[in-house]
Structure formats: structure tokens, C-alpha cells
Amino acid sequence: MPVKWIKEKFNALSLPSVSILITLILIGIITLGWRFMPNPAVAVAIGLLPLGILFVLRYPFQMVMLFVVFSFFRLHEVFQPLYSLKIPLLLSLASLGALVWHIGLTKKIKPYWEKELTWLLVFFALVVLGVIMASNRAIAIAYFKGIYWKIAVMTFAIAWLTREENHFAFSAKLITFSGICTGLTALYNQANGLEMVEETRVTIGRSIGSVLGDPNDLALVLMFPAAFAIALALNKSIGKTAQFLGLIGIPILFMAILATQSRGGLLGILTVFGIFGYRRIKSKALFMLIGIVAAAILYVVAGISDRSSGGAAEEGIDASAMGRLYAWEAAFKMALHNPLTGVGIDNFYSNYYYYSPHWDGLNHAVHSTWFGVLAETGFLGLIIFIILISLMIKTAYTALIKIESAKEAVPVAVKAVAQAVFAGMLGTIVSATFLTQGFTWPIYILAALVVALSHWVRTHIK
Numbered sequence: 443m444p445v446k447w448i449k450e451k452f453n454a455l456s457l458p459s460v461s462i463l464i465t466l467i468l469i470g471i472i473t474l475g476w477r478f479m480p481n482p483a484v485a486v487a488i489g490l491l492p493l494g495i496l497f498v499l500r501y502p503f504q505m506v507m508l509f510v511v512f513s514f515f516r517l518h519e520v521f522q523p524l525y526s527l528k529i530p531l532l533l534s535l536a537s538l539g540a541l542v543w544h545i546g547l548t549k550k551i552k553p554y555w556e557k558e559l560t561w562l563l564v565f566f567a568l569v570v571l572g573v574i575m576a577s578n579r580a581i582a583i584a585y586f587k588g589i590y591w592k593i594a595v596m597t598f599a600i601a602w603l604t605r606e607e608n609h610f611a612f613s614a615k616l617i618t619f620s621g622i623c624t625g626l627t628a629l630y631n632q633a634n635g636l637e638m639v640e641e642t643r644v645t646i647g648r649s650i651g652s653v654l655g656d657p658n659d660l661a662l663v664l665m666f667p668a669a670f671a672i673a674l675a676l677n678k679s680i681g682k683t684a685q686f687l688g689l690i691g692i693p694i695l696f697m698a699i700l701a702t703q704s705r706g707g708l709l710g711i712l713t714v715f716g717i718f719g720y721r722r723i724k725s726k727a728l729f730m731l732i733g734i735v736a737a738a739i740l741y742v743v744a745g746i747s748d749r750s751s752g753g754a755a756e757e758g759i760d761a762s763a764m765g766r767l768y769a770w771e772a773a774f775k776m777a778l779h780n781p782l783t784g785v786g787i788d789n790f791y792s793n794y795y796y797y798s799p800h801w802d803g804l805n806h807a808v809h810s811t812w813f814g815v816l817a818e819t820g821f822l823g824l825i826i827f828i829i830l831i832s833l834m835i836k837t838a839y840t841a842l843i844k845i846e847s848a849k850e851a852v853p854v855a856v857k858a859v860a861q862a863v864f865a866g867m868l869g870t871i872v873s874a875t876f877l878t879q880g881f882t883w884p885i886y887i888l889a890a891l892v893v894a895l896s897h898w899v900r901t902h903i904k
Contacts, residue, residue, distance in 0.1 A: 502540035502551070503603040507613055509533035510596055511620040513589075514883035515663060516654055519647040520627045534592060541599055553602050558837055558893050561830040562886075566594045568823045569787055569881070576786020577793055585788035585881075593886050600890035605898070611684065611855035613891070614670045614862060618687045621667025625691075625698035628660060632701045644701040658809065661699050661707025662870075662877045666884045668695045669714045669866035673858040676718065680854045700743060706809075706876030712737055714869035718861070764800075766876070769808045772798040773817035777824070784820040787881055793817075811874035811885075818881070827880065831871060834892050838864045841895040848903045856898060863891045 498505055511517065512533055518524040544551040569590065576582035604610065624646065631637045632644040639645050639657055648655030654663060674680060674688030699707045716733055723729040775797040776785045785793045794805040808814040816824040842860040845852050867888050870879065879885060 498536045498540050499543055502537070502544055503609050504612065505533060505540055506537045506596060506599045506603055507616055509537045509592075510600065510883065510887060511616055513592065513596075514666075514887065515620040515624050516647065516652055517620060517623065519650065519652040519654060520624050522647070522650065525650070537596070537599065545602075551602060553598075554897060556601075556893050556896060558830070558833055558889065558896070559598065559601065561826065561833060562597060562889060565819075565823070565826050565830055568783075568819050568826060572783045572786045572819050572823070575780075575783040576789050577780075578786065578789050581788050581792055582786040590787060590881055593881075593883060597886040597890045600887065601893040601897075604891065604894035607853035607855050610853070610859040610894075610898075611680075614674060614855065614859050615684055615687055617667045618670045618674060618691045621664060621671065622687070622691045622694050624654075624660075625664055625694040628664065628698040628701055629694065643703045644698075656807075657702040658704045658706055658877050659882075661702040661704035662710070662873065662879055662882075662884060664695050664699045664702070665707055665710040665714065665869060665873060666866060666887075667691065668699070668711055669869060670859075670862040671695060672714065672718050672865070673862035676861075677854050677858045680858055684855075684858075700740070704877070706873040708740060709876065710869040710873030712740065713872040714865045717865040717868055765806055766809050768798055768800045769794070769806050770810060770813045773808050773810070773813035776817040777820050781821045784816070784818045784823060787818050790814060790817045808878055809876055811878060811880045814878045815880040830889070831885070834889050835864075835867055835871070837896050838867050838888075838892045841892070841899045844899050844903055845895075850903060852903070856895070859891060860895050863888055863895060867892070 509530060512530045518527070518529050541551070545553065569586070573579070573582040573586050600613075604613065627646055628644050631646060637645045637648045637655070639648065639655075643657040645657050645660055646652060646654040654660045668691070671688045671691030674684045675692055676688075678685060696711065699711050712733070715736075719732070720726075720729055723732075772794055773790065776790070776793060779785075779797070790808050791805050795801060798806075808817060812824065815827045819827070838860070842864050845857050845860045866884075870884050870888065873879075
């Protein structure tokens with residue numbers, strides 16, 4: 443009722459009345475600001491505030507996507523002078539404000555529902571239940587408050603806001619551009635020996651505790667935009683700017699992934715290239731031959747055999763592989779002990795000591811999406827997660843086939859995003875065996891774009 447009353451009163455005001463009201467409010471804010479902080483910059487900032495608000499309300503999709511790329515690519519940590527500006531926080535406030543305004547007041551954004559969103563909601567609910575029942579509730583609540591609730595909200599926001607051709611085009615270009623920036627920084631660090639781990643593996647922001655300070659997580663972040671870069675490069679009619687981003691993005695992202703020496707990242711990027719190649723090379727025997735040769739060459743070029751852990755110097759099953767096996771066994775035991783809720787989100791690391799068959803004095807990460815979800819949400823959570831992923835792959839493939847076989851003229855940006863999302867989803871799933879991404883951004887961004895594509899196909903293609 444209060445929201446309805448406010449909307450009715452606001453709509454009843456004439457344009458001059460609204461202008462006078464806004465002017466009086468701004469004068470009051472500037473006066474108060476000057477009272478507590480007598481600096482001309484305060485008046486300038488407050489004076490520009492209406493323009494900022496209008497921009498946010500005019501471009502809600504762009505605000506949401508900017509928040510997503512800053513949160514996922516950690517651009518404020520990639521470019522560390524931006525770190526103190528709290529850009530993700532400001533973008534999150536702008537995004538949520540725009541969503542509330544357009545969904546709750548203006549009704550310009552009309553939420554819809556698809557079956558994929560139902561499974562997403564069920565999984566989110568299980569995660570929340572796991573937070574309540576977590577073995578270390580403080581850790582679970584901290585991760586949920588700091589990261590996961592934003593992922594949940596923005597997943598629905600991206601799905602509902604991605605409605606037009608320019609939205610698909612903007613998302614593809616922004617994701618590719620952000621990946622290029624991250625890839626160039628990784629290559630710069632490698633060339634100058636900065637932020638290295640195990641002497642040969644490149645990272646970003648390790649000295650400030652960034653998520654990208656883990657080479658496996660960095661490989662995951664770089665792999666995600668690679669699918670979009672390839673799609674932009676292969677669709678010639680998408681526009682010169684978009685195709686240029688794709689053409690320069692492919693080698694940069696590829697070399698940056700190799701620099702991480704991540705086996706999961708290598709498998710993921712091979713899958714992404716393989717999907718695009720499989721759909722374009724008519725001779726499947728030739729495709730298999732190229733794939734086998736490429737995989738062998740890449741393993742050597744990536745320098746994985748030279749790694750301190752998991753390299754050729756270690757006999758038998760290397761230390762990296764054994765560490766994963768121990769971690770996976772610990773994850774299974776966590777699920778056995780807590781079959782319905784698991785140990786709680788972000789609780790694997792703190793519980794490793796109690797469930798691992800091998801203790802070397804340190805807790806370890808699970809390094810597997812599947813075992814990570816199993817440990818932290820239990821067997822029920824893993825079942826729901828697998829159903830969700832299977833449904834997303836099926837929906838993405840169905841949407842792609844309908845788009846490519848449509849009799850109507852389909853915007854090239856929509857087609858490119860459909861190709862990128864399908865390849866990216868499969869690449870993410872393959873790399874999930876070695877990378878922990880069950881509660882991070884990639885799967886959920888892809889899921890949101892899958893839902894948006896499915897909705898677009900249903901409303902535009904007969």
C-alpha cells in the first residue's frame with residue numbers, strides 16, 4: 443500500500459511541480475553538505491547527483507552488467523588504483539536501486555518465469571538452509587553476505603533485464619573487453635615476474651589477497667570471456683568493433699590461460715575451441731585428429747610439466763593430483779556426515795582437517811565444483827545442482843538450434859551470444875572437474891543468459 447500511494451502521488455504531480463520539488467531537495471542536501479563539509483567538491487558532487495540517478499534509471503541493464511564484470515573479473519583489483527574507490531559497492535547500490543524503481547514503481551521491467559529459474563531458486567534455498575545449518579555459521583554467513591546473495595539477485599536481474607538485441611551485444615562486448623584487460627594484466631605480470639606462484643604460474647593481486655591470486659581461479663576467469671571472444675570473431679556481420687575485440691581477445695586470453703599452467707583451465711579452453719570447431723569442421727575424423735594433436739602441443743607449450751607441483755619431476759601420481767584425491771575423499775565424508783545440508787557454503791576449507799584421510803599440516807581447497815557442491819550442500823544439493831546444469835545445457839542447445847535454423851532474421855548479436863553461452867557452459871562444466879566454481883559467478887551468469895535467450899526465442903521465433 444505505501445508503495446502504491448507514493449506512486450499515485452508522484453504520478454499526480456505536474457512536470458513543473460516535480461522540477462521544483464527536486465530543486466528544493468537538492469538545495470537542502472547541498473546546504474547540509476556544506477554545513478558539515480565546507481568544500482566546493484561537495485556542491486559539485488551533489489549537483490551532479492541527479493544526472494547520475496537519471497543515468498542509472500535510464501540504463502539499468504548496463505549498471506547490472508558493470509557490477510557483474512567488476513565483481514567477477516575483480517577489475518578494481520586488476521587495476522589496483524581503483525581499489526579504494528569502492529566501485530563494486532557503488533554499482534551494486536545503483537543496480538539494486540534501478541531494479542526496485544523499474545520493477546516496483548514504473549513497471550517498465552516485467553519479471554517472467556521459466557522452469558530453469560525454479561531450479562535455480564530451489565538451489566539457492568538449499569544454500570540458505572545450509573548457511574543456517576553450517577558447521578561454522580560465521581564463515582558461511584560472511585560468504586553469503588559478502589558474495590553469494592549478490593550472485594543470486596543478479597542472476598535473476600540479468601535474466602529479466604536482457605531483453606533486446608543491444609543488451610546481448612553489450613554483454614558480449616563488455617565481457618570480452620573485461621577479459622582482455624584481465625588477460626593483458628596477467629601477461630604483464632608474467633613478463634615482469636610479478637605476483638608469481640610456484641615460480642612459474644602467473645596470478646593477479648596475490649599480494650593483496652585477491653581471488654585472482656590463485657592461478658586456477660584466474661584461469662577460470664580468463665576462460666569465461668574466451669567463448670564470447672571466439673563468437674564475436676567468427677560472426678563477421680556483428681560489427682567492426684565487436685569483431686576486433688574478438689580477434690584480439692582470442693590470442694590474449696589463450697596465452698594468459700597458458701601462463702596460469704592450470705590443467706582445469708587448459709581443459710576448459712580446449713573444450714570451448716572444440717565446440718566451435720566441431721560445429722564447423724565437416725569431417726569429424728579430421729576434427730578428432732586436430733584435437734588430439736592440439737591437446738598434446740598445448741600441454742607442452744603450457745609448461746605444466748615444469749610446474750613445482752604436478753610437474754614431470756614427480757614420480758607416479760604427482761602431489762597436485764594426490765592433493766585433489768585427498769580433498770575429494772574429504773568432501774565425500776562431509777556429505778556422508780551431513781547428507782541433506784552439507785557443512786555449509788565456504789566451509790570445506792575449515793572442515794578439511796576433520797574429514798581428510800591425509801593431514802600435512804595445512805587445510806586445502808576442494809579443487810572440484812562437483813565435490814565442492816557435494817561437501818557444502820550435501821547429496822541433495824548436488825542432485826539439484828546436476829539437474830540444474832543438465833537443464834541449462836539442454837536449454838542453451840535448444841535455443842541455439844532454433845536461432846540458427848529460424849526462418850526469421852535473427853540479430854547477429856543474439857546468435858553470437860547463443861553460440862558463446864553454449865560453448866562457455868560446456869567449457870565451464872569440463873573444467874569444473876578441477877576448478878571450484880559451484881558458488882562463483884561464471885555458472886550463474888551463463889545460466890541467466892541461457893534463460894534470457896530461451897525467453898527471447900520463445901517470444902521472437904515462431
